[in-house]
Amino acid sequence: xxxxxxxxxxxxxxxxxxxxxxxxxxxxxxxxxxxxxxxxxxxxxxxxxxxxxxxxxxxxxxxxxxxxxxxxxxxxxxxxxxxxxxxxxxxxxxxxxxxxxxxxxxxxxxxxxxxxxxxxxxxxxxxxxxxxxxxxxxxxxxxxxxxxxxxxxxxxxxxxx
Amino acid sequence: xxxxxxxxxxxxxxxxxxxxxxxxxxxxxxxxxxxxxxxxxxxxxxxxxxxxxxxxxxxxxxxxxxxxxxxxxxxxxxxxxxxxxxxxxxxxxxxxxxxxxxxxxxxxxxxxxxxxxxxxxxxxxxxxxxxxxxxxxxxxxxxxxxxxxxxxxxxxxxxxxxxxxxxxxxxxxxxxxxxxxxxxxxxxxxxxxxxxxxxxxxxxxxxxxxxxxxxxxxxxxxxxxxxxxxxxxxxxxxxxxxxxxxxxxxxxxxxxxxxxxxxxxxxxxxxxxxxxxxxxxxxxxxxxxxxxxxxxxxxxxxxxxxxxxxxxxxxxxxxxxxxxxxxxxxxxxxxxxxxxxxxxxxxxxxxxxxxxxxxxxxxxxxxxxxxxxxxxxxxxxxxxxxxxxxxxxxxxxxxxxxxxxxxxxxxxxxxxxxxxxxxxxxxxxxxxxxxxxxxxxxxxxxxxxxxxxxxxxxxxxxxxxxxxxxxxxxxxxxxxxxxxxxxxxxxxxxxxxxxxxxxxxxxxxxxxxxxxx
Ligand code: HEM
Ligand code: FES
Numbered sequence: 001x002x003x004x005x006x007x008x009x010x011x012x013x014x015x016x017x018x019x020x021x022x023x024x025x026x027x028x029x030x031x032x033x034x035x036x037x038x039x040x041x042x043x044x045x046x047x048x049x050x051x052x053x054x055x056x057x058x059x060x061x062x063x064x065x066x067x068x069x070x071x072x073x074x075x076x077x078x079x080x081x082x083x084x085x086x087x088x089x090x091x092x093x094x095x096x097x098x099x100x101x102x103x104x105x106x107x108x109x110x111x112x113x114x115x116x117x118x119x120x121x122x123x124x125x126x127x128x129x130x131x132x133x134x135x136x137x138x139x140x141x142x143x144x145x146x147x148x149x150x151x152x153x154x155x156x157x158x159x160x161x
Numbered sequence: 162x163x164x165x166x167x168x169x170x171x172x173x174x175x176x177x178x179x180x181x182x183x184x185x186x187x188x189x190x191x192x193x194x195x196x197x198x199x200x201x202x203x204x205x206x207x208x209x210x211x212x213x214x215x216x217x218x219x220x221x222x223x224x225x226x227x228x229x230x231x232x233x234x235x236x237x238x239x240x241x242x243x244x245x246x247x248x249x250x251x252x253x254x255x256x257x258x259x260x261x262x263x264x265x266x267x268x269x270x271x272x273x274x275x276x277x278x279x280x281x282x283x284x285x286x287x288x289x290x291x292x293x294x295x296x297x298x299x300x301x302x303x304x305x306x307x308x309x310x311x312x313x314x315x316x317x318x319x320x321x322x323x324x325x326x327x328x329x330x331x332x333x334x335x336x337x338x339x340x341x342x343x344x345x346x347x348x349x350x351x352x353x354x355x356x357x358x359x360x361x362x363x364x365x366x367x368x369x370x371x372x373x374x375x376x377x378x379x380x381x382x383x384x385x386x387x388x389x390x391x392x393x394x395x396x397x398x399x400x401x402x403x404x405x406x407x408x409x410x411x412x413x414x415x416x417x418x419x420x421x422x423x424x425x426x427x428x429x430x431x432x433x434x435x436x437x438x439x440x441x442x443x444x445x446x447x448x449x450x451x452x453x454x455x456x457x458x459x460x461x462x463x464x465x466x467x468x469x470x471x472x473x474x475x476x477x478x479x480x481x482x483x484x485x486x487x488x489x490x491x492x493x494x495x496x497x498x499x500x501x502x503x504x505x506x507x508x509x510x511x512x513x514x515x516x517x518x519x520x521x522x523x524x525x526x527x528x529x530x531x532x533x534x535x536x537x538x539x540x541x542x543x544x545x546x547x548x549x550x551x552x553x554x555x556x557x558x559x560x561x562x563x564x565x566x567x568x569x570x571x572x573x574x575x576x577x578x579x580x581x582x583x584x585x586x587x588x589x590x591x592x593x594x595x596x597x598x599x600x601x602x603x604x605x606x607x608x609x610x611x612x613x614x615x616x617x618x619x620x621x622x623x624x625x626x627x628x629x630x631x632x633x634x635x636x637x638x639x640x641x642x643x644x645x646x647x648x649x650x651x652x653x654x655x656x657x658x659x660x661x662x663x664x665x666x667x668x669x670x671x672x673x674x675x676x677x678x
Contacts, residue, residue: 112512114528
């Protein structure tokens, strides 16, 4: 923009942007768009399409002496497996509050972290846990029990041995 | 007239060689030895690190009572963690199991390794303390008021970054302490599910699950989680902190130095005879920029009265605080080792599993409701803190400790109120339990909404509204609320630290813990 002689603008006043500066606007907007896409892409990255986590399915043999209502916790798994006359079932021992491993007894479950208590079927009796413990999908074949920690089933679901 | 022989090229070369060291120094610093006032001024002005300071500093800013050196102590602690942290990185390997072994190596095998690890740990703790105290001093001296509102927000971002740095560092040893603190932390990130589950919409809208997934990079705390926390701890968060600090300091200068009371000159009185030199030479000031850029520029419009040269007065004070911080960190590192428990075991939680001490207040709240304690109440507190400078537009008491209507008496009363309210609510919850114990079938949403944490927050909010009306002043309400929250923070942290044992049950002393701890 040219300053006409006699104009009262000071040289310190900001110059208005020339209207037809198409190239400038174009580069500005292309940068904004690129930034937008780059940001979206960047936030896409930390969420992997396949999660690197150990297999959730495992197979165990229950001890023959396992009494009705007595929990069997396979080593290295956060699952309590039960067998009673109606069938086999598995309850996750991961606390629904903040994920500590609850302690399974014949009376129910106790969480060491903030004192949540659960009945033998996983219902909350006290403490901050917001919901009942998860029941997990179980299948049986040839005396072995397969538990899938990744699939929950309605509370009370039992599978005949 | 004596005849001077032309100097041989070799002689010229020798002269240049002789002069080289001196010229190198001169080219680096440009000014001569900074021995005069003016020399020191241009030294500060021309040095990229020192010029964060203005050349002259107001005497008010140098009083101990003004800042207690807390901001500088925070910087010092940060620098100490930076240096010791880089040293630890020589040996640390961010992979589960190997991580634990490498920390063990650092602790037991590497020469000075344990000392460096201890200093790093202690400096991190010191930094959390000084940052919180520094925030309290900025609040109580009403230093957040215009034009410093935005710097208060930068400060809040620094507070969050500082806590984030500590939290991410906590996982790195991969011991039991670390593993379970992070499990709990990650599940707190997931706790919006407490609400979405209760509403039955988690399948369609699950911000909690996403947050946890982004934090852990997997659905369990494993190698992905460790590398993410490592990245945050040694790269991202330190960079963010450094950048925020640069803006924080730059802003202090642009806001005209530290907050001073309106009647600062009367308060200070004439400078004592031993302060040298208060003002000896007219400083060379350039107004060129000031003429073009509108807005505040430091010290333009107010004379240099009551200022002293930053070099040496401010710099000695800063060095003093730096050395004191260093001394405290090394002394603590000598008497107390950083903890290292057994290797992380994903099947057996620590009992009790405690977060770092500054999160134990939150853990206490989390033990009532994961969402409210871990996300709801912290968010309310942060938003409240951020709003303070925009709601308190008053002028009375700026730059004065406990300045504003009510003053120190109001703060005293708020301390009493804040402590009693927190203690009473906690005692009820500890002695009689809470809603779930009284009405076993109560819906989760009710427990989320009404729990000791939210009740305490409401009591404090009500008290503060009452103060606003009683004194007709937002500042009075803010004084009360801030004090109450500090008291609540202290009560909850102390209970979480000293009075909670296995199963998060209340014990008068760890000696009473079952199982002979
Ligand atoms: C890593 C954290 C932080 C560092 C290193 C830091 C550093 C500093 C330093 C060196 C000063 C100069 C005066 C002094 O020493 O008090 C200062 C001033 C200030 N800081 Fe911070 N700070 C941090 C966090 C915070 C936080 C959490 C807040 C509040 C939310 C805050 C708000 C302020 C304000 C408002 C001032 C100006 C005070 C005045 O004008 O009197 N800062 N900070
Ligand atoms: S994790 Fe079980 S009660 Fe908190």
